[in-house]
Amino acid sequence: MTAVGAREPAPARTARSGAPRRESATRAAVRTAWESPVASYYLIASVTLVLLALGLVFVLSSSTVYSLKATGGVSPLKQFLDQAKFALIALPLAVLMSRLPVRVIRAFAWPAYVAAIGLTAATKLMGESSGGNTSWITLAAGIRIQPAEFVKLALALWLGLVLSQRQRDLGQLKRLALPLLGGFVLLGAQLYVTYDLGTVLIMGALMFGALWVAGVPMRVFVMLAVGAASVAAMFATTGETRMARIKAMLGIGELSDQLAWQIGHSLQALGTGGISGVGLGGSRSKWLYLPAAQNDFIFAIIGEELGLMGTLLVLALFAALAVGLARVILRHPDPFVKITTGGIAAWLLAQAVVNIGVVTAVFPVIGVPLPLVSAGGSSLIATLIALGIVLAFARTEPGAPEALRARRGAVRRSFGVLAAGLTGGRR
Numbered sequence: 001m002t003a004v005g006a007r008e009p010a011p012a013r014t015a016r017s018g019a020p021r022r023e024s025a026t027r028a029a030v031r032t033a034w035e036s037p038v039a040s041y042y043l044i045a046s047v048t049l050v051l052l053a054l055g056l057v058f059v060l061s062s063s064t065v066y067s068l069k070a071t072g073g074v075s076p077l078k079q080f081l082d083q084a085k086f087a088l089i090a091l092p093l094a095v096l097m098s099r100l101p102v103r104v105i106r107a108f109a110w111p112a113y114v115a116a117i118g119l120t121a122a123t124k125l126m127g128e129s130s131g132g133n134t135s136w137i138t139l140a141a142g143i144r145i146q147p148a149e150f151v152k153l154a155l156a157l158w159l160g161l162v163l164s165q166r167q168r169d170l171g172q173l174k175r176l177a178l179p180l181l182g183g184f185v186l187l188g189a190q191l192y193v194t195y196d197l198g199t200v201l202i203m204g205a206l207m208f209g210a211l212w213v214a215g216v217p218m219r220v221f222v223m224l225a226v227g228a229a230s231v232a233a234m235f236a237t238t239g240e241t242r243m244a245r246i247k248a249m250l251g252i253g254e255l256s257d258q259l260a261w262q263i264g265h266s267l268q269a270l271g272t273g274g275i276s277g278v279g280l281g282g283s284r285s286k287w288l289y290l291p292a293a294q295n296d297f298i299f300a301i302i303g304e305e306l307g308l309m310g311t312l313l314v315l316a317l318f319a320a321l322a323v324g325l326a327r328v329i330l331r332h333p334d335p336f337v338k339i340t341t342g343g344i345a346a347w348l349l350a351q352a353v354v355n356i357g358v359v360t361a362v363f364p365v366i367g368v369p370l371p372l373v374s375a376g377g378s379s380l381i382a383t384l385i386a387l388g389i390v391l392a393f394a395r396t397e398p399g400a401p402e403a404l405r406a407r408r409g410a411v412r413r414s415f416g417v418l419a420a421g422l423t424g425g426r427r
Contacts, residue, residue, distance in 0.1 A: 037399030037402075037403045038394075038397075038404060039327065040328050040331065040394040041391060041397075043323065044321065044387065044391060047321045048094075048384070048387050050317060051318075051321070051371075051372040052087060052091075054302075054313075054314070055298075056080070056083060056084060058302055058373065059375045060077070060080040061280060061281050061283065061286070062283065062286045062293045062294040062301040063079035063294035065287050066286075066288070067079045079294055079375055083376075083380070086377035087380060090381040090385065093384065093388065094384040094385060094387060095388065098388045098389075098391035098395065099392065100392050101392075101396075102334060102336070102396055105340075105392060106336055108157060110161070112157050112158060113182070115154060116150070116154035116158075116186060117186070117189070119151055120151065120189045120190060121193075122147065123135070123147050123148075123194060126138070128144075135147075146378035148196065149383075150382050151203070152206055152347050152382065153344075153382050155206060156344050156347060157389075158182070159179055159206075159207060159343050160337075160340030160341075161340075162179040163211070164334075164336040164339055167214060170215055176220070180224070187203050187204060198354070198366030198367050198368045201354070202350055202351050203347075205350035206344075206346050206347040206350070207343070208221075208224070208228070209345060209346020209350075210340070211224070212346075213329055213339050213341070214335070262290065262291050263365065265300075266360075267361055269284075269304040270304065273311075276307040276308075277304060277305045277307030278304060285300065285301065295369050295374040296355065296358065296367055296368070297358075298370055298375070299314065299373075302373075314373070321348070324394075325341055325344070325349075326345070328397065329342055332396070334393075340393070341390055344386045344387075348383065351368050352370060355368050355369060355370040355374070371383045
């Protein structure tokens, strides 16, 4: 009896000892996946596709009433179909960019910068005004583009090239003269031509992101940041439209003012959503109460229809994108890749922060879209091309080419086995 009683607790000890082993195996699997040389590639690609799909769903949800108004009641799908068309154009371009060698992308840097200067000049000559900004050009067949979105991409590539060529002497201001003057000239030209301080602020964030990753000494970085902040504050407090936006954010503007109306209804939409939202498609704000619901204020519609959980999902996706971009910067040995990725990361993440800050009344209304989510063809195409370039960089991380070839070989072998099974082994 005693011997039997002594053996009875043994199964409990085995069960208890088995739990840590299972937990350890899970942790090991996660660690192995994270340490894989293709983790950056798959993380960025998957987050990009999820954000794109989420954006298409909410462009459809938020734009139906505006589409009916724009088409005289003919079609509720016009703006969604336009966005889907732009996605179908941009995705193949992103895939193409992701397959380019780094040397080819590097060769695009100077031509892209020259093209950016040309786009800025074209905006001055042919630009159309909207909301106090001159940001649009109408091409043949009525196609409208926003050149500034492509100028951001050109600036990231150009800064990546120029700063990588001067990396040994970044502490000397004369060695920084070309990238700094070239970048600031492009920023100043954009502000002068378009009067769009929001776009210039995002481009400034892109430039500082590239400088940070390049390793510019802190004293130089702080000096440039203080100077840029002073200039931005000066421009922000001059001009009727910009002052009206600041007053609307602070609640100083009249309640009938469109900007105050927009911010008020944005907060109302977020508050109405609560924790879980009113349900997909159930937004009331999109019934012409909230201007720009399908583009600059789409985050408010997400908050109304999916609630706090939906907004946290969007924040988590951008955080995951930031992790993937940071991983490319930390793991890739090529300075051009590091700096260009740093510029693109600063551009996309700063734009997301500013857009969400505007929707939540943290910042004044400055009209920048939520990357990959807001309606807008130029922004979507430029963003997907930029992320396609980062995917090309991720494919060349140490060990990534070999891992990708091995996975392609495994997929081919799997299809071969499947085909042999379906044909009964006959040739």
